[in-house]
Every structure is written in structure tokens, then in C-alpha cells.
Amino acid sequence: MSSLSNKIIVYLDRTPDFQKDVILQDDGDGVVYIKEWNVDEAQPTDEQLNAFESEADAVEALNQVYANRKAEYPTIEELVVALYDTDDKSAIETKRAEVKAKYPK
């Protein structure tokens, strides 16, 4: 089940400022609701947002892919070293390809 923020991103077709334009709230019980809606577009109903469930799931999954890839990609330090060594550069390219294959879009 996708998060409310991703449903709103799909609904608006952009990412609003979630600390100013659209403020979401969880009072500690795990139930997320819209506390403030400060954008020009009409505030969607729950039914309208739920209609974007699958698209929001895709956004969330894609975010997870990016996060996973970032976590396992070579570090900046490894890339710098590879600039001066052909073997290291080859190893970096191999590692990157493996990560992309591990977390496909």
C-alpha cells in the first residue's frame, strides 16, 4: 500500500512542498491524513486518492530502487581511485552493472 504523500504526488503530477503546501499528519496511531492543503488544486477526496494507488505504488517502488542502488553503488572515493587505474575502472563498471541488475526499474 503506497503512502499518502506518493498518491498526492501522482494526483498533482508534481512534488509539492510537504512542509508548506501540503502538510500530512500522523498523530502516532499510524493513520496519515491531510492536515493542511495550501495549493491551488482542489483537495482530493479519499476516493480520488485511492484511485491512484497503483501509480503511487510504482512511484514508491521506483524510489526504493533508487535508494537501494545509491546504497550499493561505488563510493566517491572508489571512483576517484579508478580515474588513475584501468583495472579499477573496469571493476567499478562491473560493480555498477551488477547493482543495476540487482535492482531493476
Added chain:
Amino acid sequence: MAQIKTNLQYGVTGSLQTGSIAGDAIDGTKIADDAINSEHLAAGGIDTAHIADDQVTLAKMASGTDGNVITYDASGNPAVVAVGTSGHFLKSQGAGSVPVFAAAGGDNTPSFLAYRNSTQAVASATNTIMVFNTEAYDGDSAYDTTNGRFTVPSGEGGKYFFTAQYVMSGMGDGTKNSIALWKNGSAYTSPYFDYDSNSPTASTALYNRIIGILTLSAADYVQVNMYQNTGGSINTHASQNHFGGYKLIGI
């Protein structure tokens, strides 16, 4: 007449009548030393002028209750400050009021400390109240483990010190993570108590800490708010967290 003259002249015992003594005629030389007892004095007849300075000793004062203190009331009459609790000090209540025995400067209560012993999910881009579900102590029962609220008890308004912490990891690099003290359901903005951090790597555990001094009135409540914007739900760690506070005195 001849008999009366004879009696006065010759001092016949018991023969002198009160009416025969002129007003103000008996002076000190006619009264023997240590001869007048209190029965010969009118009640309340001794005025201040007839008590010499430095003559009223402690032994001449009436007995009282052990520990009481003599003072004056609003009418200027002598009064007693009742004995206080052991360790208390004599405290002025200002002009027109009798002092009282009271604790020195009060104490730092209400006070509480709570923590959470399980993870809590934080949805992306969502202000999330952290519910610290276990109390270490809470002398005034002011903290609620079901909703994460510390509520100021009646009569306990003032300035409070708060501290809080939670840990989160598994975030993408550069994503935002924050902690803030909220008052009555909104961010405390005067001044603002909010701490933001950015995750350097996904594996880094971010320790989000906040301290603050809030001015509160009775029935105001304070909570800890969390925020992250990774795009997905992230759990807090199940340990290394706390929320505590206490009332400040003297300010």
C-alpha cells in the same frame, strides 16, 4: 473630738480610718519594700512606661508551641507562625501577610522520562508524532504513553526544559530527517525547536536530538514530531530513544 486627737497622737492600733487619709498623701516612703502583690494592682494597670527597658526576660514570657515563631499580623498585633515541615524555611509573603514556613525555592516538578521499546513507522513527507510507550518515571502522571503527550497539570504553568531523541537509518543519501518539539499540536515557533539532518549514506544511522525550553500554561501539551522525505516509509529504531522534561524554577 478630744478622743480622736488622742488616738492619732498616740498611734492607737487600727484606729486610722481611710477617710482620714488625704488623696495622694501616701508616697513611696510610706510603703514597705516588696510589700505590694499583684492582687493590689488593677488588671491591665501596668502601662509601658512603668516597665523598665530590658526587663522582660524569656522566663517572663508565656509558654508556646515548640518551633513556633512570634511575628506580627496585618493589624500589628503579635501572632504566631506555626511550626513548618522539617527542612522548610521561613518565607515572607509580603507586606500585610504573616510569613510561613515553606520549601526553599520549590522543586523541579512535574518531571517525566519516557522511551519507546519498539519501532514506529514514519511515512514519507508526513509529520509524525512519536509515541514513547514506556515510562521511566512520571511523578505527576502528566505524560500519556498512548498519544505521546506531556500535559501541564493544573497550577503548574511555567518554563519547562525538554529533551528528546530517536534514531532512524535506511534512508537514501541527501534525504531529510528531522525532530521537533510541538506544543498543542503544532510546531513551537517562538522560538523554533526543530533540528534537521541529511543522511550522508543509506546505511548511516541518524541520531536526531532536540532540547528546548518552552513557556507553558496549565493544560498545554508537548509532543515530539518526526519527519523524513525518502519517498517511502521508514521505521525508527526500537531503542536509543527518549522524551523527558521537567519544570524550571527561579525563572
